Amino acid sequence: MSLSWYLSWVFKPLLFIVCLLPAALLGYDAYYDALGANPIEEISHITGDWSLRFLLITLTVSPLAILFHAKWLNRFRRMLGLYCFFYVCLHLLTYVVLDQYFDWPEIYKDIIKRPYITIGFVAFVLLIPLAITSVDKLVEMMGKPRWLKLHQLVYVCAVLGVLHFLWLVKADILEPSIYGSILIVLLVFRAWHRRSVVASVKRHGHKI
Amino acid sequence: MLINTRKRSDIKENEVTPQSLFEQRRQFIKKAAGYSVAAATLSMPFSVMAALNINPFQKDSSSLSDELTQKKHVISYNNFYEFGTEKKDPAKHAASLKTDPWSVTVEGECGKPGVYALEDLVKPHKFEERIYRLRCVEAWSMVIPWIGFPLADLIKQMQPTSKAKFVEFTTLHDPEQMPGQNRSVLDWPYVEGLRMDEAMNPLSLMAVGLYGEVLPNQNGAPLRLVLPWKYGFKSIKSIVKIRFSETQPQTTWNLSGPAEYGFYANVNPEVDHPRWSQSRERRIGEFRKRKTEMFNGYAEEVAHLYSGMDLKRNY
Numbered sequence: 001m002s003l004s005w006y007l008s009w010v011f012k013p014l015l016f017i018v019c020l021l022p023a024a025l026l027g028y029d030a031y032y033d034a035l036g037a038n039p040i041e042e043i044s045h046i047t048g049d050w051s052l053r054f055l056l057i058t059l060t061v062s063p064l065a066i067l068f069h070a071k072w073l074n075r076f077r078r079m080l081g082l083y084c085f086f087y088v089c090l091h092l093l094t095y096v097v098l099d100q101y102f103d104w105p106e107i108y109k110d111i112i113k114r115p116y117i118t119i120g121f122v123a124f125v126l127l128i129p130l131a132i133t134s135v136d137k138l139v140e141m142m143g144k145p146r147w148l149k150l151h152q153l154v155y156v157c158a159v160l161g162v163l164h165f166l167w168l169v170k171a172d173i174l175e176p177s178i179y180g181s182i183l184i185v186l187l188v189f190r191a192w193h194r195r196s197v198v199a200s201v202k203r204h205g206h207k208i
Numbered sequence: 209m210l211i212n213t214r215k216r217s218d219i220k221e222n223e224v225t226p227q228s229l230f231e232q233r234r235q236f237i238k239k240a241a242g243y244s245v246a247a248a249t250l251s252m253p254f255s256v257m258a259a260l261n262i263n264p265f266q267k268d269s270s271s272l273s274d275e276l277t278q279k280k281h282v283i284s285y286n287n288f289y290e291f292g293t294e295k296k297d298p299a300k301h302a303a304s305l306k307t308d309p310w311s312v313t314v315e316g317e318c319g320k321p322g323v324y325a326l327e328d329l330v331k332p333h334k335f336e337e338r339i340y341r342l343r344c345v346e347a348w349s350m351v352i353p354w355i356g357f358p359l360a361d362l363i364k365q366m367q368p369t370s371k372a373k374f375v376e377f378t379t380l381h382d383p384e385q386m387p388g389q390n391r392s393v394l395d396w397p398y399v400e401g402l403r404m405d406e407a408m409n410p411l412s413l414m415a416v417g418l419y420g421e422v423l424p425n426q427n428g429a430p431l432r433l434v435l436p437w438k439y440g441f442k443s444i445k446s447i448v449k450i451r452f453s454e455t456q457p458q459t460t461w462n463l464s465g466p467a468e469y470g471f472y473a474n475v476n477p478e479v480d481h482p483r484w485s486q487s488r489e490r491r492i493g494e495f496r497k498r499k500t501e502m503f504n505g506y507a508e509e510v511a512h513l514y515s516g517m518d519l520k521r522n523y
Contacts, residue, residue: 171293
């Protein structure tokens with residue numbers, strides 16, 4: 001059996017299940033009332049944490065593929081990105097349904113007045129076109145260069161996501177700082193890699 | 209003839225525990241007491257327990273509305289950064305706090321400065337139960353049956369001079385016992401303060417217990433303040449120092465975020481925290497948010513303290 005077969009029929013399904021585990025565990029804890037004194041806050045924190053984690057994991061895939069010359073890793077990128085969107089949706093639903101209970105005027109005020117909610121919401125909106133254009137057909141229709149350009153938005157979303165977290169904590173900025181540091185490393189790697197690609201194109205007239 | 213005028217914050221008839229349920233609870237407590245005495249003697253700080261026995265507390269009969277927050281939530285969902293910044297941290301880590309022996313230093317503008325053993329400090333006072341709403345600055349709230357005595361009584365005992373305009377309180381600073389202090393999340397030790405008239409207000413409570421028992425460590429054992437009309441962070445825990453001063457104390461959260469946490473920190477639905485709304489709150493145990501009340505529903509008792517003050521500026 002080829003690597004491609006294993007990727008499609010073993011590793012991808014496995015990854016699919018693994019990525020669902022945080023949501024499954026959350027559902028289990030919610031059902032058994034194991035989310036503590038303030039379950040809505042807990043659900044909001046857990047779904048928010050996993051949104052950011054999946055966003056950063058998604059951004060880690062191609063650097064790993066480059067570093068380890070393992071192009072096949074990129075085949076997991078779409079699923080991971082969509083999982084990020086899945087947890088972002090759960091996070092937003094938690095806010096709209098559980099936290100605010102469809103109090104639209106209150107939600108509107110929050111989005112307008114509270115910077116951390118404003119940027120969280122903007123990040124969500126920016127992720128929508130990325131999720132939609134993840135379908136193969138649309139990638140083809142758009143053409144790869146335009147598609148790639150659009151998907152650069154994911155970096156904006158990541159920065160907004162980290163800021164969203166940073167701006168809501170009261171005093172302990174350790175956790176958002178960890179996410180922020182990882183993001184900075186990923187961004188620096190990308191900038192460095194782009195420069196070296198450009199340089200090698202200049203030197204050799206083609207990519208190596 | 210005795211005329212009872214009902215305060216807005218008083219308990220309503222339909223919120224009083226039914227007699228039968230009350231009796232059941234009494235019975236349960238009696239039974240439970242038998243089983244727990246042995247265990248309790250081992251685990252409770254002896255001095256405070258002895259003091260509690262010397263002064264059996266008077267049940268709260270008048271002063272609150274609303275259903276009590278479940279005890280398991282009261283003792284497991286805490287903001288006590290000395291033991292970590294997650295809500296679950298204090299319950300997990302506060303066992304390392306030694307509350308016996310415990311002493312409190314009293315200093316500054318008063319006639320009776322000195323270092324007091326906790327039992328000596330609390331002995332002269334009559335304990336009573338007070339059921340208070342607690343509103344956190346993070347927009348959640350609880351209803352807790354505290355046991356303690358009026359802060360005013362303690363202050364009178366220390367005979368403040370005419371220069372004493374403020375009272376400052378300090379929490380224990382000992383990273384060995386309070387592991388959260390190993391990280392400089394806040395500027396340790398935790399300091400809080402009150403204007404003298406706020407401190408003398410009958411609502412201000414020095415608490416030593418909750419739910420009929422000695423304070424669990426995570427709730428600020430062995431001695432803490434409870435100020436129900438102010439955001440929770442004003443109600444300082446595990447107090448080791450009380451200082452009377454002429455000038456306004458520098459308080460911890462105010463130093464950490466001067467634009468976000470004021471010296472007064474009165475519960476006020478009309479003045480938002482710069483980053484979130486204070487108009488509503490989630491009562492722990494409830495699903496829908498409820499409206500936050502001015503001074504957390506204690507306006508009748510405390511509003512006069514702030515008449516003429518711009519509460520938007522003095523948040």
